[in-house]
Amino acid sequence: MKTVLFSETLEQQIRAAIKDHDLDQLSALLTEEHPADIADILDRLKHDDRMRVFRHLPPEQAAEVLSETDVGATRALVHSLTPDEIRILFHQISIDDVVEILGEDLPRERQELLATLEPDEARAIRAMLAYPPRSAGRLMTEAFIRVQATMTGGEVLRLLQHSGQDAENINDLYVLDEQEHLQGVARLRDVLAAPPERALNDILEHSPVTVAPETDQEEVARLVSQYDLLSLPVVEVDQRMLGIVTVDDVLDVLVQEGTEDVLRLGGVQSGATDETYFGVPIIRAIQRRVGWLLLLFLTGIVTVNVLELFEGVLEQQVALSFFIPLLIGTGGNTGAQTVSTIVRSLALEEVRLRDVWRVVGREITGGLLLGILLGIVGFGLTLLLGNTLAVALVVSLTIVAICTWANVMGAVVPLLVRRLGLDPALVSAPLITTLVDATGLTIYMLIAKLVLGL
Amino acid sequence: MKTVLFSETLEQQIRAAIKDHDLDQLSALLTEEHPADIADILDRLKHDDRMRVFRHLPPEQAAEVLSETDVGATRALVHSLTPDEIRILFHQISIDDVVEILGEDLPRERQELLATLEPDEARAIRAMLAYPPRSAGRLMTEAFIRVQATMTGGEVLRLLQHSGQDAENINDLYVLDEQEHLQGVARLRDVLAAPPERALNDILEHSPVTVAPETDQEEVARLVSQYDLLSLPVVEVDQRMLGIVTVDDVLDVLVQEGTEDVLRLGGVQSGATDETYFGVPIIRAIQRRVGWLLLLFLTGIVTVNVLELFEGVLEQQVALSFFIPLLIGTGGNTGAQTVSTIVRSLALEEVRLRDVWRVVGREITGGLLLGILLGIVGFGLTLLLGNTLAVALVVSLTIVAICTWANVMGAVVPLLVRRLGLDPALVSAPLITTLVDATGLTIYMLIAKLVLGL
Numbered sequence: 086m087k088t089v090l091f092s093e094t095l096e097q098q099i100r101a102a103i104k105d106h107d108l109d110q111l112s113a114l115l116t117e118e119h120p121a122d123i124a125d126i127l128d129r130l131k132h133d134d135r136m137r138v139f140r141h142l143p144p145e146q147a148a149e150v151l152s153e154t155d156v157g158a159t160r161a162l163v164h165s166l167t168p169d170e171i172r173i174l175f176h177q178i179s180i181d182d183v184v185e186i187l188g189e190d191l192p193r194e195r196q197e198l199l200a201t202l203e204p205d206e207a208r209a210i211r212a213m214l215a216y217p218p219r220s221a222g223r224l225m226t227e228a229f230i231r232v233q234a235t236m237t238g239g240e241v242l243r244l245l246q247h248s249g250q251d252a253e254n255i256n257d258l259y260v261l262d263e264q265e266h267l268q269g270v271a272r273l274r275d276v277l278a279a280p281p282e283r284a285l286n287d288i289l290e291h292s293p294v295t296v297a298p299e300t301d302q303e304e305v306a307r308l309v310s311q312y313d314l315l316s317l318p319v320v321e322v323d324q325r326m327l328g329i330v331t332v333d334d335v336l337d338v339l340v341q342e343g344t345e346d347v348l349r350l351g352g353v354q355s356g357a358t359d360e361t362y363f364g365v366p367i368i369r370a371i372q373r374r375v376g377w378l379l380l381l382f383l384t385g386i387v388t389v390n391v392l393e394l395f396e397g398v399l400e401q402q403v404a405l406s407f408f409i410p411l412l413i414g415t416g417g418n419t420g421a422q423t424v425s426t427i428v429r430s431l432a433l434e435e436v437r438l439r440d441v442w443r444v445v446g447r448e449i450t451g452g453l454l455l456g457i458l459l460g461i462v463g464f465g466l467t468l469l470l471g472n473t474l475a476v477a478l479v480v481s482l483t484i485v486a487i488c489t490w491a492n493v494m495g496a497v498v499p500l501l502v503r504r505l506g507l508d509p510a511l512v513s514a515p516l517i518t519t520l521v522d523a524t525g526l527t528i529y530m531l532i533a534k535l536v537l538g539l
Numbered sequence: 540m541k542t543v544l545f546s547e548t549l550e551q552q553i554r555a556a557i558k559d560h561d562l563d564q565l566s567a568l569l570t571e572e573h574p575a576d577i578a579d580i581l582d583r584l585k586h587d588d589r590m591r592v593f594r595h596l597p598p599e600q601a602a603e604v605l606s607e608t609d610v611g612a613t614r615a616l617v618h619s620l621t622p623d624e625i626r627i628l629f630h631q632i633s634i635d636d637v638v639e640i641l642g643e644d645l646p647r648e649r650q651e652l653l654a655t656l657e658p659d660e661a662r663a664i665r666a667m668l669a670y671p672p673r674s675a676g677r678l679m680t681e682a683f684i685r686v687q688a689t690m691t692g693g694e695v696l697r698l699l700q701h702s703g704q705d706a707e708n709i710n711d712l713y714v715l716d717e718q719e720h721l722q723g724v725a726r727l728r729d730v731l732a733a734p735p736e737r738a739l740n741d742i743l744e745h746s747p748v749t750v751a752p753e754t755d756q757e758e759v760a761r762l763v764s765q766y767d768l769l770s771l772p773v774v775e776v777d778q779r780m781l782g783i784v785t786v787d788d789v790l791d792v793l794v795q796e797g798t799e800d801v802l803r804l805g806g807v808q809s810g811a812t813d814e815t816y817f818g819v820p821i822i823r824a825i826q827r828r829v830g831w832l833l834l835l836f837l838t839g840i841v842t843v844n845v846l847e848l849f850e851g852v853l854e855q856q857v858a859l860s861f862f863i864p865l866l867i868g869t870g871g872n873t874g875a876q877t878v879s880t881i882v883r884s885l886a887l888e889e890v891r892l893r894d895v896w897r898v899v900g901r902e903i904t905g906g907l908l909l910g911i912l913l914g915i916v917g918f919g920l921t922l923l924l925g926n927t928l929a930v931a932l933v934v935s936l937t938i939v940a941i942c943t944w945a946n947v948m949g950a951v952v953p954l955l956v957r958r959l960g961l962d963p964a965l966v967s968a969p970l971i972t973t974l975v976d977a978t979g980l981t982i983y984m985l986i987a988k989l990v991l992g993l
Contacts, residue, residue, distance in 0.1 A: 119765075119766055121765045121766060121767075122765075125888075128889075242696075242731065245728070245731045245732075246731050246732055247732075249728045249731050249732055250728055250729075250732050252728075255710070255727065255728050255731075256709070256710065273709065273727075274699070274703045274704060274706075274709050275704075277696065277699045277700050277703050277709075278699075278700055278701075278703055278704050306790075309790065310787075310790040310791065310794060311573075311575045311576075312573055312575060313575075313787040313790075315769070315786070332769070332786050332790070333764075333767040335790065336760075336763065336764040336767075336786070336789065336790070336793065337764065339790065339793040339794065339797065340764060340793065340887070342797070343793065343796070343797040343800065343883075344883050344887070346797065346800075346801055347800055347801060347804055347879050347882065347883045348879050348880065348883065350801055350804055350805065350879060350968070351804065351875045351876050351877075351878060351879025351880065351968055352872060352875055352876050352879075353876045353879060353880060361884070361887075361889040362880065362881075362884035362889045362890050362898075363889065363890070363894075363897070363901075364889075367901060367904060367905055367908075370880075370905060371905055371908050371909060374873075374876050374905075374909065375909060375912060377872075377876075378869070378872055378873060378876070378909060378913065379912075379913065379916065381868070381869070381872050382865070382869055382872075382913055382916065382917070383916075385864065385865040385868045385869065386865065386920060386924075388861075388864035388865050388868070389861045389862060389864075389865055389924060390924075392860065392861040392863075392864070393861055393924075396857065396861075399857065399860060400857060403850065403853065403854060406846065406853065406860045406863070407842075407843045407846040407847055407850075408843060409846075409860070409863055409864060410839065410842035410843075410846070410863060410864070410867055410976050410977075410980060411836070411839040411840065411842050411843055413864055413868075414835070414839045414842070414867075414871075414972065414973055414976050415832070415835070415836055415839065417868075417871070417969070417972060418806060418831075418832055418835050418836075418969040418972070418973065419828075419832060421805045421806055421967075421968055421969050421972075422805050422806050422807045422828050422831075422832070422969070423805075424805065425801050425802050425804060425805025425806075425807060426802065426805065426807060426816065426824075427816075428801065429797075429798050429801045429802065430815070430816035433794070433798070433815075435815040435816045435817065435818075436816050436817070440817075443817070444816075447817075447821060450821060451821060451824060451825055451828075454821075454825050455825060455828065455829060455832060458829060458833075459832065459833065459836055462833065462836065462837075463836070466840060470840075470843060470844075470847075513875075514804070514805060514875055514968045514969075515871070515872040515875050515876070515968075518868065518871060518872070518875075518972070519868060519872065522864050522868055523864075526864060
């Protein structure tokens with residue numbers, strides 16, 4: 086059983102072999118390993134060592150490793166290779182992997198590298214690179230099984246005997262007409278179960294789920310997972326078939342999109358899809374954060390103005406200022422909870438735009454319940470800390486109001502962003518927290534003025 | 540092409556057919572649809588309408604729909620069915636789907652429902668339910684292809700002709716000995732490419748990746764995605780094969796885990812894996828949030844004490860209190876960014892425990908850079924708002940210190956939680972924000988005392 090522990094030992098063994106210049110040992114360690122495991126180790130090695138290990142791999146294995154390394158390692162490796170070496174490597178891996186490397190990892194070197202490839206290959210890659218990043222067109226492969234409706238089961242099996250090895254998925258046989266239009270899909274299991282002389286026409290599924298090459302990878306993943314597909318055909322408007330997106334690419338997409346969702350919720354702009362923590366130069370990591378941080382900082386300046394506005398109230402009751410961090414913090418936490426719930430529900434299409442009033446109703450109720458509960462606790466604690474009944478009342482009423490308000494903001498802002506045609510995942514927890522800060526302070530000060538008669 | 544828009548229209552058509560009591564139209568609408576699409580619509584219908592549509596489905600389709608509905612709809616449907624009806628439905632779907640329904644959706648009714656099933660079936664289901672929730676044992680199916688090493692390619696094809704239809708994956712043929720020990724895996728594409736008289740023994744992969752039935756579903760998903768598998772064999776310690784986890788279950792796992800990660804980062808405890816926003820009663824949704832919210836509220840009380848402690852400083856320089864929300868807000872935002880980055884990197888194993896000092900070094904540098912940048916902006920803005928040079932200096936120095944501190948906390952707390960053997964995803968953005976609030980205020984007040992000589 087291969088486990089992470091085993092793979093860590095492998096890393097240590099490889100590091101030891103490099104240190105001892107024991108090349109035989111290095112070869113012995115690498116030959117049996119899966120390319121994905123070798124790639125994980127290369128990601129973590131210093132560049133000189135990485136190159137040493139990489140050059141030690143047979144071309145076929147090296148090519149597969151290259152398509153699995155993270156963006157930093159891929160860039161460094163390609164920069165150290167000669168054009169000839171790159172051509173040989175790219176020739177070994179499937180075209181969608183080459184497109185991923187050129188599109189995500191090496192956008193600047195793209196033209197230069199394409200020039201070193203064979204014209205036919207370069208043309209096919211250029212066509213795929215013309216589709217938008219993160220679209221079905223970028224993920225698809227042409228290595229699918231093409232059949233005709235008139236073929237019998239026996240003919241299909243003979244076809245698979247010769248060309249099955251190169252196809253990415255042999256379960257789904259795509260029936261095309263002479264102009265390459267998709268007419269239907271036959272499942273290999275149905276072909277095997279039917280008599281060998283039966284034509285595919287009889288066991289065909291005529292309207293399979295398809296996508297356009299421009300379809301976003303998130304929608305591709307949703308369809309593959311909704312319909313339990315092993316591959317999803319990509320077709321032009323006229324049903325001309327371009328390729329398939331296979332389920333292993335969809336697994337990668339789901340992991341990438343999961344990373345993006347978590348980072349965005351934390352207020353970090355996401356970068357290339359195969360970046361790792363240590364693989365990104367620190368300056369680039371800072372660049373991904375500074376935009377949001379600065380915007381939130383500038384928005385936060387409003388809180389200074391709000392408090393200046395109520396300077397008189399704060400001077401008369403200094404105790405009120407002690408509760409500021411607690412109150413806006415509670416509002417921020419409530420808002421962060423709601424925004425994570427809503428953003429996810431929107432992504433999974435559990436909540437749609439037309440549900441907006443149902444959502445608002447639900448979040449007002451939820452916020453009130455949470456606020457009343459925390460308000461009661463807050464009332465008792467404020468008194469315990471030696472404050473007057475009036476201050477305790479102000480604090481607890483503010484908690485109720487802020488929780489309700491934050492709950493509604495956390496739901497409405499993502500819905501509003503979706504209404505504007507943008508991705509609701511742009512709404513981060515820090516954004517809601519910051520928005521709730523200024524409004525929460527205003528609510529606090531107004532309640533204080535009202536209750537204390539200031 | 541099936542799209543969401545189409546599916547929404549279907550929902551409207553179904554609602555109209557129910558309203559008009561047009562049963563023929565209802566049947567016509569449903570027969571062609573994919574069970575997953577019907578399930579999505581049932582999730583959103585009122586219970587009476589849901590039952591009406593469900594009873595209108597032929598048993599086979601109904602069973603598949605039941606395995607796709609969300610937890611709320613599944614519970615409601617099962618409660619309205621007779622034991623006989625349930626037995627018929629459960630008999631139609633694969634055993635892993637029954638286990639999922641009984642384990643996740645109907646834990647209370649489990650025993651009662653098991654009693655209605657046939658003894659053999661009930662025994663198999665009980666065995667799977669004995670494995671921990673979210674483990675490989677709960678996800679696996681026994682519907683895999685068993686072969687012997689001595690079988691020829693031709694014999695395998697004849698086997699598939701008869702039993703291929705019931706298997707969940709026909710690509711991977713599992714070679715077992717007489718005691719059901721896993722000896723290797725043969726790929727169908729290799730079988731098809733080899734001469735029909737060649738024995739499997741020659742084309743066998745001898746040590747495939749396997750998992751134990753107790754393995755967590757997150758690790759299962761990681762392995763399937765790392766090695767691009769279509770199914771992963773589940774074996775006992777002695778290599779006796781129990782079943783396979785198929786890639787379509789892994790897709791569901793990744794979506795579920797993605798939801799859980801986003802909710803946890805927002806400070807919401809997650810519930811059953813197939814819950815939807817509207818499917819959860821509001822009281823239960825509140826229960827999932829109130830624990831964290833209350834804990835954070837009580838932790839936040841410390842900020843009140845900190846400010847009381849520095850009451851003298853705040854009274855001498857009232858202007859200092861105006862900057863409190865801005866400063867702790869900035870600290871919270873910085874910490875939220877870091878925690879989302881680190882939690883995700885830990886989940887993807889890009890960062891490991893032994894990297895702790897590299898991480899701390901990186902986050903100190905990053906925090907300093909961000910802090911200096913925001914500090915310069917803050918210095919200018921504080922002066923612009925009419926404050927003294929001294930106050931501007933206090934504010935900007937605090938920004939530098941708080942950003943660095945929050946950045947380190949956002950990285951160290953998840954690593955510490957992992958060190959304690961817990962899941963780092965427990966560390967939410969609100970938790971870091973709350974922790975940074977109290978310490979940030981102390982830093983602010985200490986810098987103020989030092990610079991202003993109070």
